[in-house]
Amino acid sequence: MKISQSKYYFNVEDKKNTYGLLNILENRFYIIDNDYEILKFTQFLFIRSHQWYTMVDLSASLNKEEIGNNNCHLFGCLDKDIKSTSVDLNLKEVNSDLLKRDTDLDFFDYSMQEKVFFIRGLISYSKNLTERFKQKEDDDSTAHKKNLLLYRKFLNTVLPQDKQIDSFILSEIESLDLLSNHISDTFNKIIFNLNSLDLKNLSIQDIKNSFKDKLQDNFFNNNFTFNSVFTKLMLGYVYE
């Protein structure tokens, strides 16, 4: 199977900064991406399952335009770059050519590559989803907060001796942040739960099922409507 045939496949944009996850033992890229943070989380999650990838900055490589997600498994780094590359938190920058092989190899682990794409997609989708929800929530609560602050100013003016008004309004302002904070925390929980899975050895279907169980059972400890909508959208994405 070619990764371009997978439903988790995506293309990168040439003009943006491009990063790749390199299996250093095979000297092959498994995925390239424009989003630094999403790829970093993907790297961390797989390393946690002892599937080691190093993250490489391809933006300055001389034949960058030749590599895409459809053929990244044919690319690696030149020996001089490999020698100075280590699997750690730091980003390896490549300023020379990338190594390019001409033909596919039978032993390349396409199923592992598809899993990397799947996890990367899950992180990307949940990150974008939570950011959109958070933005909407922050937009909605801003006006309320502004008016509460003005109301506090008014009450402090007309009831200067009443010291409890400040704490009332403060708790109300904090309450307006509850959902926004919860949404931010939701993305963290996605990462937390993916981190508990053996991504190296579980199949995509197993990962989906475990993720679904966690999402539905113990994921949320409050009754925000957001949870129900978010869960439906996430499950829709996972099982689409």
Added chain:
Amino acid sequence: MFMNNSALKDIQDSVTINNHALTGLNIKNVHGNYWVCLSRVLIGTVDLRARMGTFANPYNAKSNPLYAMPTLRITNDKLTDLYDARAIEIFNHARTQNKKICIMWSGGIDSTSILVSFLKNLSPNDYEILTVILTSTSILENFNFYSKFISQKLKCLHYFNVEMTDDFLNKNIIIHGDPGDCLFGPNMNMYRSFIASGTHKMKWKDNLQTMKWELNKLADTVIPHKNFGDWYVNKITDNLIDSKQHEYVSSISDWWWWAYFNFRWEFSCQRPFFYLRNFSSACPISQHNINEFAKNTFFNTEKFQLWSYSNLRLLVDQDVKNHKKKVKEYIFHFDQDEVFQKSKDKVGTFTPVSYIRSRTITPFYYDKDWIGYTLDHKNLRKIVEMLMEKYKG
């Protein structure tokens, strides 16, 4: 689908069912749809249970004896005496139980009248037993009362800091202004056009078609189902006749009073539980505290209910301004606030509390221990959909 008898019995034995949660269910049965649409058309209809007479709901949920309607008869009690006696009764009970009295104060007419009853009848030395539960919107709604009688004089607790748990109820008696609307006159929006034309005192028997038409018109703006008004008006009317109150409860405004007094009383009494349990609904409330809550619900007494029944003609007279007139008089006698007396109207405010509520899922039902279950719990959604499909109206 196999009916889950245990879940069904749990719903039937529930203390309250949240019909707001039904929005979005895909129901084909027309009567099921009427029921689903109830809470959308009739604002504030969370649960509807008849305390008297027959009235089929889809769940076969029974009315709770803690909120039973007394045998209806005419009394001559004065409202002021009832307020005063009730405040003293609850104060004495609190002292005996070594509990504090926490009064939920929205700043509105009903909760202010209750707070007044305590301030009026307790010695200032005893005010220590009182705590006012409020939000900043309470102050906005009744600034004069707050600044004159609460600010720096009474202990206050923000609504967000109340956890409706056994621990809280073991130490405090919760007092609130519900079901003031059921006692003193319901939301008049439902029959405002009758008031505008002065016809709300006409016999409902002679105006059933118009009442249905008015409600159908209202329903048409929010639901796609025709004849909702016919169904609802027939259902309440049948109950009124079955309860043998149709001769005494005779005008259009009386009819709406009955729709509140008989059907909304139970939920309204329990409203603070319904909302405040939302975030702590996993831990049960003891039956002792549930009974105490009902017993101490300020207006949930035989005398208040009989006063309402006996003074039906006064609740909404020829002028809308008379709405809650007697209650306002009681407040005015204490606070001398002419502006509040003359101008206070029922208003809807969008508060930080409602902001949070609009973003949270309230359980579909609370079981007999006030543990909440949302429709996502087990097969609940399917069971409820099946009940709605079977509902015969």
